[in-house]
Amino acid sequence: MTKMTGAQALIESLERQNVEVIFGILGGAILPVYDVLCGNKKIRHILARHEQGAAHAAEGYARASGRVGVCMSTSGPGATNLVTGIANAYMDSSPIIALTGQVPSSGANTSYMIGRDAFQEADIIGITTPITKYNFQPRNAAEIPTIVNTAFYIASTGRPGPVLIDLPKNVQAQTSEVEVTDRIEARGYKSMIEMDLTKISIAANLLAKAERPIILSGGGIIISNATDELMQISDLLMAPVATTFMGKGSFPEGHPLSVGSIGMHGNPAANRLMGEADVLLAVGTRFSDRATANLDTFASNAKKIHIDVDEAEIGKNVEVDVPLIGDAKAALKLLLTALKDKLHKTESTAWAKRVKEAKEQLSPLLKDRPKDIVPKALLTELRKLLPENAIVTTEVGQNQMWSALYFKALKPRTFISSGGLGTMGFGFPAAIGAKVACPDRPVVDIAGDGSFIMTEQELACSVMEDIPVTVIVLNNSVLGMVAQWQRALYNRRYMAVHLGKTPDFVKLAEAYGAQGFRVTSIEEFQKAVKTALTSKVTTVIDVPIGSEEDVVPFVPPGCGLPQQRGDY
């Protein structure tokens, strides 16, 4: 036991969790914590310019590194500004800890404020209950170490997710006897359920007999670091691997068995083969509506094996034949052992031929590349300019779907995007977080003009904190994805989608002390990217493109994956 304040207990506990960075913005109700951070040598504080940016940066850090990201804000509006970032991390199963200040919870009559609608009071516990894995509000300083340990444990194990700790100001300031321990208290939390081995053998039998097996790899493969096992299984089965959007990067997209991502704007080869397969092995995916499209026609010819660490995902959206609850890596290892006894690799099956043919016919990347400055050409070119381990983040909308279609992710944790919540403005702060996690690797945000402007203020953060990233603005002067829907489904009745030529992104970058380029040809694009990659300051590359460019192909709402429309 040591005498210390709640704020000291918090920072010491964070240090014990090896926290090296906190993204945050301070305010009145979190001042005691910032006072302890002053002069701290172990934890770097990065000052975001909006709390949403801090939360996304923490998530970018977490997803690039596989570690827990930490963000912090004051009470009231500081805390509510974190909410979008917390919801985003919840939907995409990213481990982040959000620390929020809160008005005092007890004290003499005049200083007791919770529940009295005090200045900058918000019920952040109530607000974040449905979008966190768990949240805490310590009642005294002595509770803090156990709460911090438990928060990190819950955030990072099982199906990861955000955990919030709401810190009343009096608890931060209070001095008491505190034991800084490794204790964890979560008796109702089961991070893993014991795996059912009979199901492994049923799954292995089904796969061994399959004539047209296909694998669907989700974000769970990346979270559980199971890429090696996935590659071995696909190789053994000669099964094509489609990914979900969140699974992009879980299987190298240059691999002969890779068929790209499925979904509303998925790769046609992946969407087509999904309907032809006789056994589907789906791992670490929640079968989101954007991935499966109409469920009646989803993999309708296939027996389905579903591996997921979250029991509630089994049978939630898609009825499966073999449910398997467990960690993706552990389950795939067992499955691999079981399969090795049952079959030997054969290369010349009819299915292997069909996969190859489908890829050749339907893969956009193998066709002629246009020389014009269009997204397909730009993103194909970008892949050539970036090293394999470069990290790409995206915003949301057309820029994101073009990236999914045309930018090949070659390694896990190199493609970071807001899949579940679809948060415009996610990519840039996430890129800052990823760069902090991986300072030696290039980090590029593929943005649209509509999205970038939503968190563009973090240019100030990236410049002041020396976190150089590259932002490529595919600038079509329009909120492109909704404009595309208005074009296709609302008879071109454009409403509230045109953004005009404002701002001038080059000048905007310069105003923040970053550098800006505008490029009008592929050659200029190459040059700008090369300059950006060696630059010590954040670079914004403004790429004007046509405002009526569609993302195709497209599965219209209500249709199934095979009813995809549009050519590449």
Next chain:
Amino acid sequence: MEVGKTKVISVLVENKPGVLHGVANLFRRRNFNIESITVGPSVQQNTSRMTITVNGDQKTIEQVVKQLAKLIDVLTVQELEQGNFVMRELALIKVNVPSTKERSDIINCVEVFRGRVIDVSTDSLTVEITGIPDKIDAFLNLMKTFGVLELARTGITALARGAKSVRIDE
């Protein structure tokens, strides 16, 4: 019990603030329908038992159970097996008493239903009745002929039959 598609779920939770909010919020957020929910301390330390009746098909109930189990403050959750549990509901019913004759009619009914009169005034009677919801519904129907002034029902509380129990390992 199965009234239509109503199922009974027994849940042991941490006995601390915010837990009821978490559970109720889950039902709202996932669009599950709560028919009734009762909460009180359980025999095990720092735990409460929630008895929840839910309306839905088997797939929905399965999701309810799985989603509840995911909540960290939920220690254990189980759907009570059809026909293998006992349950009761308590109702307090304030009945209008138009005349002395009707007063004795009401008291007769109360006796048949093994209820108790717990408050009397010149023109009302308050009756306590326990049983399965069907019994309470039946009694309530009878009372409607006299006029029901006020009604308070607790919702169902239930336990598995015999030695089988929903509890946590200590």
